[in-house]
Amino acid sequence: MDATDPTPDAMRxxxxxxxxxxxxxxxxxxxxxxxxxxxxxxxxxxxxxxxVIRQFALEAFKIPTQSMEPTLLGEGNGKKYGDxxxxxxxxxxxxxxxxxxxxxxxxxxPDIYCREMGHVYxxxxxxxxxxxxxxxxxxxLRKRSDFIKRLVGLPxxxxxxxHGDLYLDGTISRxxxxxxxxxxxxxxxxxxxxxxxxxxxxxxxxxxxxxxxGRLRTSGDTVVRFEFRGGVTDETKPDDGKLRPGGExxxxxxxxxxxxxxxxxxxxxxxxxxxxxxxxxxTYRATIPVExxxxxxxVVIETEMIEKxxxxxxxxxxxxxxxxxxxxANVDDTAYLTIDGNKVFHFQRPDxxxxxxxxxxxxxxxxSMASFEADRMTAEFRSLKLDRDVYYTNINTSSGGSRFEHxxxxxxxxxxxxxxxxxxxxxxxxxxxxxxxxxxxxIVGKAFMIFWPFQPFYSETRIQFID
Numbered sequence: 227m228d229a230t231d232p233t234p235d236a237m238r239x240x241x242x243x244x245x246x247x248x249x250x251x252x253x254x255x256x257x258x259x260x261x262x263x264x265x266x267x268x269x270x271x272x273x274x275x276x277x278v279i280r281q282f283a284l285e286a287f288k289i290p291t292q293s294m295e296p297t298l299l300g301e302g303n304g305k306k307y308g309d310x311x312x313x314x315x316x317x318x319x320x321x322x323x324x325x326x327x328x329x330x331x332x333x334x335x336p337d338i339y340c341r342e343m344g345h346v347y348x349x350x351x352x353x354x355x356x357x358x359x360x361x362x363x364x365x366x367l368r369k370r371s372d373f374i375k376r377l378v379g380l381p382x383x384x385x386x387x388x389h390g391d392l393y394l395d396g397t398i399s400r401x402x403x404x405x406x407x408x409x410x411x412x413x414x415x416x417x418x419x420x421x422x423x424x425x426x427x428x429x430x431x432x433x434x435x436x437x438x439x440g441r442l443r444t445s446g447d448t449v450v451r452f453e454f455r456g457g458v459t460d461e462t463k464p465d466d467g468k469l470r471p472g473g474e475x476x477x478x479x480x481x482x483x484x485x486x487x488x489x490x491x492x493x494x495x496x497x498x499x500x501x502x503x504x505x506x507x508x509t510y511r512a513t514i515p516v517e518x519x520x521x522x523x524x525v526v527i528e529t530e531m532i533e534k535x536x537x538x539x540x541x542x543x544x545x546x547x548x549x550x551x552x553x554x555a556n557v558d559d560t561a562y563l564t565i566d567g568n569k570v571f572h573f574q575r576p577d578x579x580x581x582x583x584x585x586x587x588x589x590x591x592x593x594s595m596a597s598f599e600a601d602r603m604t605a606e607f608r609s610l611k612l613d614r615d616v617y618y619t620n621i622n623t624s625s626g627g628s629r630f631e632h633x634x635x636x637x638x639x640x641x642x643x644x645x646x647x648x649x650x651x652x653x654x655x656x657x658x659x660x661x662x663x664x665x666x667x668x669i670v671g672k673a674f675m676i677f678w679p680f681q682p683f684y685s686e687t688r689i690q691f692i693d
Contacts (some may be wrong), residue, residue, distance in 0.1 A: 283312050285671070287330060287372060293372060293655035297328065297408045297692065298676070309688055310678035311374070315671035323645060323669060326405040327377045328692050331647065332668040334661055336368040374407075374673060375657050379646030383664075386637030387659075389506070389592070390460070390481060390617035391558060392648075393637065398440055400558040400574075404693035409650060410485060410613040413462040414454065418442050424610070428452045435600075446497055446604035453597035458484060460617035460653070481595040482506055485555035488598065488607045492516040495546050497603025501554040503561075504595035510556045512563045512571070516603060517543040525563060525571050539689035542570035549608070557615050618652045620659070645669070 289300040289308040300308040313330045323329060340358035357364045379385040392399040401409065416424050421437035431451040436443045444450045459478035482505020490499055495518030503510040507530040515521040525553045526537040542565040544550050553564045563571040596612055640646050644663035649655025658664070673692050680687040 235361045243509045269485055272658060283364070285315060286677070287311050287313055287374065287673070289374065293649035293657070294328070295495050295651040295654075296411055297376075297650050298374065298673075299688070307679055309484065309676045311673045311692065312677055313671040313673050314688055316376045316389075317453045317672050318669055323380075323672070325375050325377055325380060325399070326402050328373055328673040329377050329645075329647065330374045330567050330670040331645075332370040332670065333373050333665050334370075334664055334668065336370045339369065340365070360394070370668075372670065373647070375647035375649050375655070377559070377645055378648050379640045379658075379663070381640055381642045381644055383640050383646075384600060384637035384638060385646055387618045387620050390479060390483065390549060390615070391621075392618055393489040398561060402693075406521065406557060406615075408693045411616065412464050412611065413458050413484075413614045414610070415464050415611040417612075418607070427455050428680060429455050440608065442607040444600035444605050444607070445602060446494055446602050449602065450600045452599075454612060455595045456597060458614050459594070459610070460614070460619075478594045479619070480506075481614045481617050482508070482592075482594040483557040483617075484594065484596050485553065485613040485615075486596055487551065487553045487556070487599060487609070487611040487613070489551050490544060490605050491549040491607075492544050492546050492603055494604045495519060497521075497605070498601045499544060499603060499605070500553065500601055501552070502595070502597045502599070503554065503556045504593060505556055506592045506594075510554075510561050512554045512561075513601075514552060514563075514565065515543055516605075517545045519543075521586040521601075523570070525573065527561060527573070536573070536575075538573055540570040541647075542568070549606075553608075616650055616652060618648065 249522060287297045288310050290577050291300040291308075294300070298309045298311065338358065340361060340363065358366050378392055378399065379394060384396070385399075386393045386396075399435070414427055417440060418424060419440040424437065424442070429452070432448060434445045434448050434450050458481045460481050461478050475559070482503065484503050484505075486501050486503065495516055497519060498515040498521045500514075501512045509530075510525070511527075511530045512525045514522065514523055523542050524537055524541040525540065526535065528535045540563060542563065544552075550566050551564075553562075555562055559575040561571070561573045562569055600607075638646075640663050643666045645666065646658045646663045648657045648659065675692060676688050676690050678688070680689055
């Protein structure tokens with residue numbers, strides 16, 4: 227109580243909770259017009275930022291075709307949707323494009339849309355039409371489409387295609403490990419749960435083996451050899467290997483860039499596993515002894531036509547009573563052998579120039595083959611897989627022609643400040659083979675991630691980084 231106020235506290239009027247509520251209701255707080263303005267400003271800023279990011283930093287693109295399979299899946303072949311990818315548009319403003327990057331760029335020649343006739347015209351030639359080539363009217367719209375391909379040739383280089391491989395300046399162009407992993411295509415897969423597919427695709431030299439309970443078992447009394455029937459071509463698939471539409475373009479080309487993967491468990495400390503890959507006239511043979519065996523580990527590479535033989539030893543062995551994963555591959559004239567993730571052998575052939583003894587018009591004389599042998603080894607096998615590398619061709623299906631078609635050994639010269647692109651699905655891609663190289667200022671950015679589709683909206687999830 228105030229010292230100057232004579233009124234007792236008990237006589238003062240007391241404010242109740244109800245009075246307080248009534249006061250609050252009677253004097254509502256006025257709305258602040260600033261809050262509405264701030265919200266509008268925030269929305270406008272967000273839209274501007276999104277547009278700036280899309281224009282200069284990051285943009286999403288949809289894959290409409292199958293030209294980049296297996297790396298990127300497009301619509302078609304029963305698929306109702308294509309991959310959607312994110313593209314980094316800043317990276318090439320601070321660094322140069324690198325070989326094997328997956329790149330989005332502007333198609334060199336514009337589509338001409340006639341507003342009068344309502345159709346699009348493009349003859350893949352560098353004409354800058356001032357009028358519609360059909361009706362002659364000048365009411366046309368020019369637009370350059372976005373393409374996505376893999377960068378395979380740099381400014382100033384000479385590029386050529388020979389027997390499925392790319393050559394730059396006369397030497398074989400080896401892929402990066404990341405790009406190669408993305409480009410392996412399955413030719414056969416089996417966990418032996420169903421014996422018949424294995425029997426249909428692999429030929430054995432004898433009957434000293436069993437297929438039972440999802441396992442392949444071999445006896446240690448003899449050499450049991452399994453060879454992939456008919457060799458591997460650029461049309462070989464895990465199912466039935468039927469040719470895709472396209473007529474002459476679907477001529478089967480033997481593929482010798484192969485990878486064999488299997489798991490093996492020796493039951494006795496003797497014998498060895500041998501894996502064999504044949505590419506044209508060259509045979510790659512890897513021998514892996516069972517732990518405790520008297521045999522030694524080695525890889526032998528023999529080339530018939532030039533009578534050349536190279537070999538190297540390795541210390542890898544197969545432990546008894548335990549499954550080991552073995553991978554043996556030949557790709558881009560490089561052979562390697564891994565056991566349980568450890569690379570025990572790696573060899574790059576020094577003669578990587580485009581071989582003169584290979585005649586690209588005599589494909590019937592070339593061959594490919596993959597096989598594995600249990601050399602007096604009692605063992606159990608599971609998870610057999612055979613992969614093939616992408617096979618680049620001179621011809622592209624959309625035009626039927628190619629800038630490589632009549633090219634000499636030195637290849638197609640890529641102009642300075644221009645880049646050469648090809649699709650991973652070589653037979654079914656419209657790319658630089660038909661319309662040449664792309665100028666530096668036409669490059670949009672690097673595709674680095676698939677972000678769509680994903681479950682539960684679609685039957686599969688394909689969120690992954692792009693190599």
